[in-house]
Amino acid sequence: MPATPAVPDGKRPTLADLATRAGVSTALASIVMRGAKGASAATRERVLEAAREIGYRPDARARLLRSHRSHxxxxxxxxxxxxxxxxxxxxxxxxxxxxxxxxxxxxxxxxxxxxxxxxxxxxxxxxxxxxxxxxxxxxxxxxxxxxxxxxxxxxxxxxxxxxxxxxxADDKGARQAVDHLVALGHRAIAHIDGGKAPGAADRRRGYRTAMSRHGLTEHIRVVPGGLTEAEGAEAAQVLAASHPRPTAVLAFNDRCATGVLDVFLRSGIPVPGAISVVGFDDSHLARLAHIDLTTVGQDxxxxxxxxxxxxxxxxxxxxxxxxxxxxxxxxxxxxxxxxxxxxxxx
Amino acid sequence: MPATPAVPDGKRPTLADLATRAGVSTALASIVMRGAKGASAATRERVLEAAREIGYRPDARARLLRSHRSHxxxxxxxxxxxxxxxxxxxxxxxxxxxxxxxxxxxxxxxxxxxxxxxxxxxxxxxxxxxxxxxxxxxxxxxxxxxxxxxxxxxxxxxxxxxxxxxxxADDKGARQAVDHLVALGHRAIAHIDGGKAPGAADRRRGYRTAMSRHGLTEHIRVVPGGLTEAEGAEAAQVLAASHPRPTAVLAFNDRCATGVLDVFLRSGIPVPGAISVVGFDDSHLARLAHIDLTTVGQDxxxxxxxxxxxxxxxxxxxxxxxxxxxxxxxxxxxxxxxxxxxxxxx
DNA sequence: ACACCCAAATGGAACGTTCTACAATCGGTC
DNA sequence: GACCGATTGTAGAACGTTCCATTTGGGTGT
Missing domain, CATH: 3.40.50.2300 (Response regulator)
Structure with a gap:
């Protein structure tokens, strides 16, 4: 908040204004403003003081235009x-x-x-x-x-x-989730996939190979899903109605998992009592105390x-x-x- | 996708390059590129063709620097x-x-x-x-x-x-929600507020005046909340445990309402069976089939x-x-x- | 005293546009 | 054939900055 609102003229103060005010050349003022070396401590202070007085701010566009690098x-x-x-x-x-x-x-x-x-x-x-x-x-x-x-x-x-x-490493993440569920004693583990969303193919593959490695090939079940709550909910409806219902579900991501949770809760299927659910992403959502979702965290x-x-x-x-x-x-x-x-x- | 990748030199093509290529001055090339008048249809076509050939794109920065307006x-x-x-x-x-x-x-x-x-x-x-x-x-x-x-x-x-x-008109929105609930027969309507979030004060006020107008002053109850699911959940815990439990809740926004819904569902309090919930914003969240939240829509x-x-x-x-x-x-x-x-x- | 050198400071040319002149061209009119 | 207005075109100066090449100035070392 400059005491002097700006330069006399209504326009925004420029490097030239600053240089005049500080009694130096524009080149030197530029050196000071971008913290380059080549100015004495005394002038540096004087220029900065002047900049504060007139409320000078370098023009990013002009700066980028001139310097070959735009950063x-x-x-x-x-x-x-x-x-x-x-x-x-x-x-x-x-x-x-x-x-x-x-x-x-x-x-x-x-x-x-x-x-x-x-x-x-x-x-x-x-x-x-x-x-x-x-x-x-x-x-x-x-x-x-x-x-x-x-x-x-x-x-x-x-x-x-x-x-x-x-x-x-999406495949690895899916594998970790499956390993965890298997260690808990699950065998019928379904996967709600992400269609053609980025990463979905890898997660699907990771799920499949992990299941095979555990000798659960016959339990492999991939339900088409997506990356939104609604798509997760839809897939959950399918699972809830299916006859040999899986005991665990790996959802494509946390949003999808949230939709799944919601459907199960409303259908009176306790989680994790009757069915376990794992998400993917470790988003803010998953961390909320009342959702408390087991999930694969991306760093x-x-x-x-x-x-x-x-x-x-x-x-x-x-x-x-x-x-x-x-x-x-x-x-x-x-x-x-x-x-x-x-x-x-x- | 220019057939000729760019200008001979490795750099990005400039207006001068374009002008040379098209056999006109830079000024005229500029005129054509920004669609200003002052160029014949023939040259216009020629310049545009050249631009396509060398893959020219105007430099936004330089343009903004020069023109007084930046748009x-x-x-x-x-x-x-x-x-x-x-x-x-x-x-x-x-x-x-x-x-x-x-x-x-x-x-x-x-x-x-x-x-x-x-x-x-x-x-x-x-x-x-x-x-x-x-x-x-x-x-x-x-x-x-x-x-x-x-x-x-x-x-x-x-x-x-x-x-x-x-x-x-946040106050009006809160009033609409209260009116709706009262019309349904509710009297004990609580409000989970948004603290000092933008709009919270107005919604709180709208809630209070609407309640008064319906002669429900003694039922006014504002529970401190916030704009996240977690804060909504926390407030819901408080409400669920309170003795004369309200029959309806107006949450600060949809995220907050989602937290509320979740807590009620987990506590075995059916919505809307035992308690009605209204959100605010009509976000994507609220529209999801499985959440299906009554809410105050902002346009x-x-x-x-x-x-x-x-x-x-x-x-x-x-x-x-x-x-x-x-x-x-x-x-x-x-x-x-x-x-x-x-x-x-x- | 001399050359020498490094830091401090400066003038002026870029950067890629647009804008303000002004010059050329072209029918058309008297 | 001179004059005119409108249309097309151009040269060159901005815009606000950074970079380059130089100049200045006060120490050093011999």
């Missing part, structure tokens, strides 16, 4: 996904201390990925971080040719050249950190070459899993 | 609030067709409003749209002095000069539209002078409300 990371995210929100939070936390700014571009019902990416490119981002991108591999390849691109949570096979991938801060780190690494030219960072998930046991009460139907 | 609206939003996500979606939908770009800046646990606004100012936004700002009135006043500012969902009393407010698209409209109006100098836009809410009756089963305790 701007473009992030595309799904506005309606809490998982993305958590990731963005982590991305801010890593990027800003590292001296990078974040430009957000949301994907919504009326605003596709194409448009989201276009605005980011127009803003001259140096690299792109795409959260769960659905775009075809060809499009991603094209983008990766233009600038460093990091795909978070979207597993691409075969790998796209030049595209960094940061993801959770979101680490995913976010890696995504930023990979982007910056590419920008700095330190290319690790691996191209894929896989983060281990960890099972979080809470209150929705317990040993089966009766012998499972065979 | 950029800064939006501050809470990354974890679904309500804000919906608003942002609506804001995009109104702003982009109107020729304005959106710069998003998120408020998170580790990134306060102050920082969020600072980055927006550095980006030279022309106006600010703040979703549910918590900043002190003094800070908002200061901001409003610098550029047009629209506060969405935060009701300021006394009005801050120069600050536009767009909000729902989010309209709020978003008005927010953008007010900002643009101020920029265009058409100042309506009113400074406050109040949108009517509407009750959405679903499955969580019904007549009380027994006579309410007096």
């Amino acid at each position: 701007l990371l473009g992030v595309q995210f799904g506005l309606q996904h809490p998982f993305h929100a958590d990731l963005v939070e982590g991305i801010y936390a890593t990027a800003e201390p590292a001296g990078y700014q974040i430009a957000l571009s949301a994907v919504t019902a009326g605003r596709g990925e194409q448009r989201a990416v276009e605005t980011l490119l127009d803003d001259r981002c140096e690299a792109l971080i795409l959260l769960g991108p659905q775009a075809p591999a060809s499009r991603l390849t094209e983008l990766a040719g233009q600038l460093p691109v990091v795909s978070v949570a979207r597993h691409l096979r075969p790998p796209v050249p030049g595209l960094e991938v940061v993801r959770t 979101i801060p680490r995913l976010a950190h890696l995504a930023v780190d990979r982007a910056i690494a590419r920008l700095d030219g330190r290319d690790t070459g691996t191209g894929e960072q896989v983060v281990a998930p960890h099972l979080v046991v809470r209150g929705t899993t317990a040993p089966p009460s009766t012998a499972p139907a065979t | 950029l609206l800064g939006v501050q939003f809470g990354l974890q609030h679904p309500f804000h996500a919906d608003l942002v979606e609506g804001i995009y939908a109104t702003a982009e067709p109107a020729g304005y770009q959106i710069a998003l800046s998120a408020v998170t646990a580790g990134r306060g409003e102050q920082r969020a606004v600072e980055t927006l100012l550095d980006d030279r936004c022309e106006a600010l749209i703040l979703l549910g700002p918590q900043a002190p009135a003094s800070r908002l006043t200061e901001l409003a002095g610098q550029l047009p500012v629209v506060s969405v969902a935060r009701h300021l009393r006394p009005p801050v000069p120069g600050l536009e407010v767009v909000r729902t 989010i698209p309209r709020l978003a539209h008005l927010a953008v409209d007010r900002a643009i109006a101020r920029l265009d100098g058409r100042d309506t002078g009113t400074g406050e836009q109040v949108v009517a809410p509407h009750l959405v009756v679903r499955g969580t409300t019904a007549p009380p089963s027994t006579a309410p305790a007096t």
